[in-house]
Amino acid sequence: METLGQDLALVVVVIAFLLGIIGTFMPVVPGTLLVWAGVVFYAWPVDxxxxxxxxxFALITLIGLVAGTADLWLPLLGAKTGGANWKALAAGVLGGLLGTFVIPLPIFGTIVGYGAGILLAEYLRLREWxxxxxxxxxxVVGWGLSAAVELVGAVIMILLFATQV
Known part of the structure; x- marks a missing residue:
């Protein structure tokens, strides 16, 4: 029989899951980390x-690691595949951070800043558009793929959680 504490814990977990799903689309919010934290909160102290x-839990953690870091390695891999050097990648990350705070539209500012940083650095290096x-x-394609990987990873983590509760 479920207790009031477990019911309250499930409400907290569901809130973490919802915020995590939303966070997979927001570059500053660690979406998959929120989903994983919800799983940890329920699996360990509650259950x-x-x-x-x-x-x-180990499988969920592995999925969380891969999906949660996708926004770090997929955009860089995409830019590197497109021919960018490490300075352009650094400029893209810096541009993404600036774009997040300068352009107030969620996600859009980050992507525009990231792309502008790479474009400017690569143009200055190569002098060709x-x-x-x-x-x-x-x-930018790598960035989009990373959002998809994070979303799919978060959904799989939630589905695995549901099989256990």
Whole structure:
């Protein structure tokens, strides 16, 4: 029989899951980390791993690590595939941070700043627009793929959680 404490814990977990799903679309919010934290909150202190399998928890943690870091490695991989050098990648990250705070539209400002940083750095390095645009496109596509990987990872984590509760 569920207790009031477990019911309250599930409400907290559901809130963490909802914020996590929303966070997968927001570059500053660690969406998959919020989903994982909700799982940890329920599986360990609330459930004590009595009904929650440690093996499923380990799988959720692995998915969380891969999906949660996708926004770090996929945009960089995309830009690198497009021909960007490490200075352009750094300029893209800096541009993304600036864009997040300068352009008030969520996600849009970050992506515009990231792309502008790569484009500017690659153009200054190569003095040609075409390869600079190719590197920028690769980075922005990588960014979009990272959001998809994070969302899918968060949903899989939630579904695995549901099998245990």
């Amino acid at each position: 004590g791993f009595e009904t929650f399998s440690p093996w499923v 075409r390869p600079a645009l190719r590197a920028t496109l690769g980075g």
